[in-house]
C-alpha cells in the first residue's frame with residue numbers, strides 16, 4: 001500500500017485498517033520469511049502521517065495476525081504481533097545530496113523512494129524483525145512425548161493410558177523430591 005507524499009495534506013493523513021482489505025500482500029511478495037510462517041495480509045490498527053515543515057512523520061499502530069509452527073510440539077498456531085513504529089521519513093536526494101542510501105539513516109528514519117510512502121513495506125520489515133527464532137504455541141508448551149513422539153497437548157499423546165503420566169505432574173514430582181532433599 002503506497003501513499004503519494006503529495007496526498008498528505010497539511011492537516012495530516014490518518015488511515016484506519018479494519019481487516020477488510022489486503023494491505024500487506026504486495027509487500028509480502030517481496031520479502032523472504034522463515035518457512036512455516038504465514039502472515040495475514042489483512043491488518044487492524046491505524047497509520048497517521050503528518051508533514052511538519054520539511055519532515056514527514058509516520059506513526060504506525062497496527063496488529064498483524066500470523067500463523068507459525070511451534071518449535072517444541074510442531075503444531076501450527078495462530079498468533080498476533082503488535083507493531084508500534086514512530087518514523088521520520090527522509091526523501092531520497094540526488095547524487096550529491098544527503099540520504100542517498102539506507103545506511104545513512106538512523107534507526108527511526110526511513111528513506112522514501114519515488115515520492116511515496118510504502119506502508120505495507122514498513123510494516124512487513126518490522127514484522128520480519130519481530131518473528132521469534134523459536135516460536136512457541138505457549139510459553140510452557142510441553143512439546144513432544146519422549147516415548148511415542150506425539151504432541152502432548154492439547155489432548156495428550158497416544159501412549160497407552162497406563163503408561164502416560166501427565167508431564168505437568170512429573171515436574172511437580174521432581175520439584176517435590178528436590179525440596180525434600
Ligand SMILES: [Zn+2]
Nearest residue numbers: 070073137141
Ligand atoms: Zn507447542
Ligand SMILES: [Zn+2]
Nearest residue numbers: 145148157159
Ligand atoms: Zn506418548
